[in-house]
Structure formats: C-alpha cells, structure tokens
Amino acid sequence: MDLKAIKSFQLIVAYGSFKRAAEELNYAQSTVTMQIQRLENDLGVQLIERGTKFKLTEAGRLFYEQSLPIAQDLERLQAAITDARSGEAGHIRLGVTEPTASYRLPPLLSRFMADFPRIHISIEIASTPTLCDRLQQNELDIVIGSAPELGTRLYFEPLFTEPFALLLPEEHPLAGAANIALRDIQGHRLLITSANCPYRKQLSFLLHQQGSAASDTIEIGSMAALPHYVAYGLGIALVPMVILQPPPAGTVIRTINIDGIHMTSGITCHTSFHPMKPAVSKLYQYLKHELQHMKQALGIQL
Template identity: 55%
Template sequence: MDLKTLKTFQMIVKYSSFVRAAKEMNYVQSTVTMQIQKLESELGVQLIERGNGKEFRLTEAGRLFHDQSLQIVKNMEQIQTNLSNLQLGETGHIRIGVTEPTASYRLPGILKGFMSRYPNIRISMEFANTPMLSERILRGDLDFSLCSAPDLGTDFYFEPLFKEEFVALMPENHPLALKAVLSPEDFRGHRLLITSGTCPYRRKLEMVMQETGNLTLDTMEIGSMTALKFFVESGLGIALVPKIIAEPVSAGTTIRTIHGSLIHMTFGLLCKASAYPPQLAGHKLYLYLKQHLKEQSF
C-alpha cells in the first residue's frame, strides 16, 4: 500500500467514478483498476462493490478505510512537504550558543528578520562564555556558537565576523575622566571592575597588564559582562565594557576610548571543523548572521 494508491482510492470516492479518477491522476483506467485490486488484496477485504455498468458503492470496510485514510494521506503529504523543506533549508531546528553582549544587544533584531523570512525554522539559544560553549559544541549539544576565538585546537573552525569595540566606563567625576584617551597603565591605583576568570576578555586584559608590568591592580570581580555598567553607576569603580553596552551613557557616568590592543576583541562563528559549513537550515542562518553581523563590524 503506497501513497499514490491511497490517493487513487480517494479520487474514486470523491468523483464516484473510476474514469474521472484516472483522468485526475493522469492514469489509464486499467491502472486505476489494478491499483484498487492490489489494495483490496493487501488489506484482505473488499472496499468497492461494482454494479452493472459504471455504478459502484463502498462496502462497510470501504467506508471505514476511506474515513481513516483521509488523515493518513494528509499526514503523509505533510511529511513529504516537511522533508522537502528540510532539504531546502526552509525548516528545521538549530541550536546555537551566544556570548554577551551579542546575545542581548545584537541578536534580537537580526533573528526577528530571519524568523520572519523563515517562519518554519526553530531556533534554540544558550547563553554562556566561550569555554563553556566550546565544550557544548564538542559534545554535540550545539550546532554552532557566536563567541570569541577558542583556545588553539584542531577540532574547531572559527570564522571572524565582527569586532567588539571596548571602552572605559566610569563615574563622570572619576579622576581618569579628565583624560580623553586612556592606556592600560592609567588603571594603576584605581579599582577596576572585571569579569570572571573564564571570560576571554578578562584573560586578554590580564595578559596586557602583565606586558606592561602592572600586576598590582585593585580589582573587583563581577560575574556578568552586562552587569558591569550598573556597578559603575553605583560608583564602585571603572570597567572596560563593549561600547554597545555603554551607550547610551547612563546619568552620572561617562566613557573614554582606550588605545592599544585593548580597544577591540574579535567575535565570530565557532563550530566543529567537521561541521563547517553548516548544512540545511543551519546554513541559512549562518549566511544571514554573517551578512548582518558584518554590517556592524570591522
């Protein structure tokens, strides 16, 4: 029993005619007759009672089979459509990981446009830092991530998409607010609000500080990059934050640019080396993100 045979049976019932069913299905009438005979043989019951001439009627089994086969055909057609859309990348489920501030400040508007264009693609997002997202990718829990470059390794493919510009955010009456541009050496003697030890930018900051010989910073660790601005507003210290977070500047605070290697950090797409480029629906999302994130970068 196949889908074509079920459709033929339904056409016969719909038009009460083998001849009309054959015409609608673009078959010769003998093909329609053979299909119904084969169907009845497979089911072991008679579905149609033929009368004199072209007259026929459904048996009780035929009526039951017709009623229940309507949903079967509908489900099979939907499955075929879904599989076709899947192959075209028009449907599917994509699991992505994202770091802040990309997750909160860049993605919502981009994903709104993507999901309007591809309403049948479902997206799940997980927020974490780059090391955690890297582990999740290797375990197969995520398809790809938007984050900073991972530690060196051959298991990953990383494609830079945009640069996040960082600025120094501080209370407007802070002594460093008197300078237009800051350098890492300027932070000596001032409390610096920093992210957790697993944050790639924190590690970059520490490396720069070691290069300048500034190893005695007064620091206060704040676990969330997006929370830093609120601690600055409270006057607890200064923080190096992505410009996209700092602007618009809150009342009582101000920002200063930083020169040197602290001024930006590269973010991009991270996935298994064996999974690049993403396929099907993932490829649609990858191309869309690549286009729209690069418009905000470099």
C-alpha cells in the first residue's frame, strides 16, 4: 500500500476536494485521481462515492479514521530509517578505558550528543584487553584505549600519548628529590594497577629492565583511584597527569627520569572488511579529530 496515496486520500477528506488536495501536494489532479483508484483496487472497496458532492463510503470513513495513526507511524519510521542511513540516528556501543572515560570523554560526548540528539550511546568502562575481546565478539562497536594485543585482527589508530608522573605523599623520603630515577623507587611501596592493565605490563617490563622490580606493592584495580591511596600514605604511584588536576591534598608530583613511562591511546575498531554503521562512523571521525587535537593545559607545577 502506497503511503503517498494514503496521504493524498487524507488530504482529499480534509479539504473535501480532489482539486484542493492536488494543489496542496503540487500534483496534477489526474495523478491524485489515479492514486485513489489504485488505493481502492488494493483494498478491494470503494472509498469515495462517485457524484457531484464529495462523500465517503462507510469503508472510506473507516479507512480514514484508522489510517491517520498508521500514516503517522509510517512517516516516523521513514524518518528514522533516513536518519539511520545518514548517521543522524542509531545506537552506538562504546568501550573506553580510564582515565579517558572519566577525564576526556564526558565533554566530548556532551558536544557530540548536542549535535546528534537521536544517536543513543551506551558506554562500557574496562581494561583494553576486556574491551577488545568484547569488540571481537561484536558486543561493542569501537573502543578507546591502548593498542590491542597482536593477533587480534583489529585496527588500531593511535591518537595521543598519555604522560605519567610520580605521585608521592608530601612527607615521603623521595618528595624532596629534584631528580628521581626508576631505580630510586626500589624499597618503597608501589601502588600498581591490575595485572591485565597494559600500563601495569609496561611498568613491570621497565622495572625488570632496570633490575629494580618492586617487591612491596599494593594492587588497586582502578587507575583513577591511585591518587587517593597515595594521599593516605599507602605508597607511591606512577599515574596519568590528566587525573592530577589538581593533585590530592597532602601529595606532591615529581617527574621520573626514564623513557617509556607513557601510554599511547587511540581508537580500535574492526578492519575494513567489517564496515561501520553510519552513526558509528560519524562518532569515530568526531572522536578521532577531537582526541588527536586536544590540547590539555595540565597546569601542574612539578
């Protein structure tokens, strides 16, 4: 059944005239007449009585009343499909690691969703390995985090580098040191993230290279929580600079002199043979631009 013919029929009824309906639709009157004839053939009933005065048949009256909400639903459905095809609407499943999830993403998504209010986004926060596994299971659309492990058949686009600093209690023996090397933390309790955290793996590798593997550690599952544990004197920690704005009371920030204390972050998605949905592609390009060009004024005195 043709939605245009239904709309024509509804306008004919509203105006009580084929001519007025044709003018409103910018159709020839013969086109409107043919639409109604096809509609009647499809339904197998006569909708409008033939004669000089406009009058609906009983079937026409019933069809008019019942077709109004149907036409509205079909119009909404067509609009939703058009929006989904153009990327103006849809559902995106986004995976994000910390600290980006808490410190970078909220203002970016606020602006994006203001521009695209019909795009619904659900966010899962976890480690990169967990999120990439879910991406491979098609339970997520894109992931923001560090690079996936080799052999995952996922595409990673690096966008920014996460700088780290050493956070210490202000009464800590190393707090007064001007220059701190990785070997200097030997013998001091180190707060570390969970074993599957890519940053934890990188730190462990660097400590092993220096021959100064930390023997006294406390494992804390949330990187964003590390500064609060440092503030209560439970140890020292290498933490992302972005979460130290400002640092907790009772702590000091120091640089640590070793290459490799950073983490490259970016967007992970399926390879090119797995095309993105239009809405996902729109968010991907937006996040790529914003994260790549984000200039952060950390404002921290070291």
